[in-house]
Amino acid sequence: MPKIRLVMEYDGSNYHGFQRQLNANTIQSELEQAIYKISRESVAVIAAGRTDAGVHALGQVAAFNTETEIPADKWRPALNSVLPDDIRILESEAASPAFHPQYDALHKSYCYLIYRKKERASFYRKYALLCNQQLDIKAMQRGCSYIIGKHDFRCFCASGSGAKTWERTVYICNLEDKGDWLKLNITADGFLYNMVRIIVGTLLEIGRGRYQPEQISTMIASCERSQAGPTAAPQGLYLCSVKYPQE
Amino acid sequence: MPKIRLVMEYDGSNYHGFQRQLNANTIQSELEQAIYKISRESVAVIAAGRTDAGVHALGQVAAFNTETEIPADKWRPALNSVLPDDIRILESEAASPAFHPQYDALHKSYCYLIYRKKERASFYRKYALLCNQQLDIKAMQRGCSYIIGKHDFRCFCASGSGAKTWERTVYICNLEDKGDWLKLNITADGFLYNMVRIIVGTLLEIGRGRYQPEQISTMIASCERSQAGPTAAPQGLYLCSVKYPQE
Numbered sequence: 504m505p506k507i508r509l510v511m512e513y514d515g516s517n518y519h520g521f522q523r524q525l526n527a528n529t530i531q532s533e534l535e536q537a538i539y540k541i542s543r544e545s546v547a548v549i550a551a552g553r554t555d556a557g558v559h560a561l562g563q564v565a566a567f568n569t570e571t572e573i574p575a576d577k578w579r580p581a582l583n584s585v586l587p588d589d590i591r592i593l594e595s596e597a598a599s600p601a602f603h604p605q606y607d608a609l610h611k612s613y614c615y616l617i618y619r620k621k622e623r624a625s626f627y628r629k630y631a632l633l634c635n636q637q638l639d640i641k642a643m644q645r646g647c648s649y650i651i652g653k654h655d656f657r658c659f660c661a662s663g664s665g666a667k668t669w670e671r672t673v674y675i676c677n678l679e680d681k682g683d684w685l686k687l688n689i690t691a692d693g694f695l696y697n698m699v700r701i702i703v704g705t706l707l708e709i710g711r712g713r714y715q716p717e718q719i720s721t722m723i724a725s726c727e728r729s730q731a732g733p734t735a736a737p738q739g740l741y742l743c744s745v746k747y748p749q750e
Numbered sequence: 751m752p753k754i755r756l757v758m759e760y761d762g763s764n765y766h767g768f769q770r771q772l773n774a775n776t777i778q779s780e781l782e783q784a785i786y787k788i789s790r791e792s793v794a795v796i797a798a799g800r801t802d803a804g805v806h807a808l809g810q811v812a813a814f815n816t817e818t819e820i821p822a823d824k825w826r827p828a829l830n831s832v833l834p835d836d837i838r839i840l841e842s843e844a845a846s847p848a849f850h851p852q853y854d855a856l857h858k859s860y861c862y863l864i865y866r867k868k869e870r871a872s873f874y875r876k877y878a879l880l881c882n883q884q885l886d887i888k889a890m891q892r893g894c895s896y897i898i899g900k901h902d903f904r905c906f907c908a909s910g911s912g913a914k915t916w917e918r919t920v921y922i923c924n925l926e927d928k929g930d931w932l933k934l935n936i937t938a939d940g941f942l943y944n945m946v947r948i949i950v951g952t953l954l955e956i957g958r959g960r961y962q963p964e965q966i967s968t969m970i971a972s973c974e975r976s977q978a979g980p981t982a983a984p985q986g987l988y989l990c991s992v993k994y995p996q997e
Binding site: 512589590 | 759760761806808835836837838840868869870871872873875877
């Protein structure tokens with residue numbers, strides 16, 4: 504059966520996350536309803552990463568099977584014509600029948616935005632974490648360096664995640680200081696549940712002087728969630744891109 | 751009676767404009783309810799400009815009378831603690847009893863944002879007009895030059911506005927080309943109802959080649975609303991600042 508691969512963005516503010524749920528508005532259900540409107544097919548869409556409620560995406564990848572003869576590139580305008588305007592398909596193309604957006608991903612990139620000013624905060628409250636406290640940004644940046652590499656990241660994993668292995672490889676982890684904004688960029692071969700948000704919560708505690716940057720190594724070695732910082736709010740988090748082999 | 755003057759910003763997306771209305775959520779009613787929560791006083795707040803539904807403010811000015819002894823500068827944190835987070839008080843200070851935010855204003859500045867890209871449009875749909883058509887921006891910029899000056903602006907005034915005079919002086923009118931964004935800046939001693947949005951709608955028609963820039967002069971001379979372009983959508987419009995004497 505032909506498979507369609509989508510690259511999509513969404514403003515997650517009004518959704519209970521990606522994954523379909525009973526009686527809750529989700530990205531997956533909007534997408535499946537939109538596909539149904541176009542092709543009268545009831546499909547199950549699979550995504551590269553299941554974003555939580557309030558989390559955004561700039562380059563989520565999703566895929567579904569279809570028996571219709573709609574050319575792959577026409578799915579983009581067709582879906583955009585029926586989807587709500589806070590979900591946009593950026594690309595649609597034919598994928599191999601075996602393509603799996605999550606299992607085939609080589610690495611995923613997230614970013615997390617922190618807004619530092621009082622002015623305009625009313626506009627960014629759903630798109631960033633608002634934090635105008637004094638922060639030791641250099642210390643937070645040093646903290647990032649301890650996250651890069653292959654580690655057991657259990658300390659940065661929310662309980663009840665159902666993960667079977669906790670070892671992941673973080674390729675990029677840096678914090679850009681853009682004045683009014685802080686932007687964390689993180690790329691890994693996979694992420695545990697709430698991993699980026701717990702890393703951000705921990706880095707903020709470093710910024711406030713509660714932890715030293717090098718304590719990140721101790722937290723990782725402990726394999727204990729309780730050793731790391733709190734989980735930062737969802738609205739600062741963006742799934743930016745997903746990379747596959749031969750791209 | 752002491753008078754408090756506020757400078758405030760708000761994300762207008764979730765409101766039916768500034769002005770209090772029966773059975774509708776407005777900025778004025780939120781503000782008056784917040785004042786009531788703090789001082790148990792039922793006040794009528796007056797603003798420099800009554801923004802429409804979906805229109806935003808970065809520097810709206812408002813004022814109210816109070817008999818409480820709360821120091822003027824404490825109104826800012828007090829109101830922010832009870833207002834919804836899409837309305838923020840930036841400043842609060844004592845004003846003279848005669849101060850009137852609308853009548854005393856020397857000039858007001860608005861800006862209007864147009865977003866030109868497909869990517870990220872889902873995030874900006876409530877904060878800009880989305881337009882990725884080809885536009886002759888140089889022509890639009892030439893069009894702006896015909897708006898500057900003292901004119902009868904009836905052609906840019908929505909019907910049913912109740913205005914008694916249509917003469918206004920536009921001090922600044924320019925269109926910045928920022929690549930992915932267009933930003934119109936306009937400053938005048940006053941604005942007619944929907945004036946900025948009709949000017950934007952007209953400039954967009956110039957950008958599309960439907961009018962020539964110099965036709966703005968003919969439209970103004972006609973004093974006929976039907977001679978100008980359509981009214982652009984509210985979500986691109988921001989009340990940026992209000993200027994008073996001795997500031």
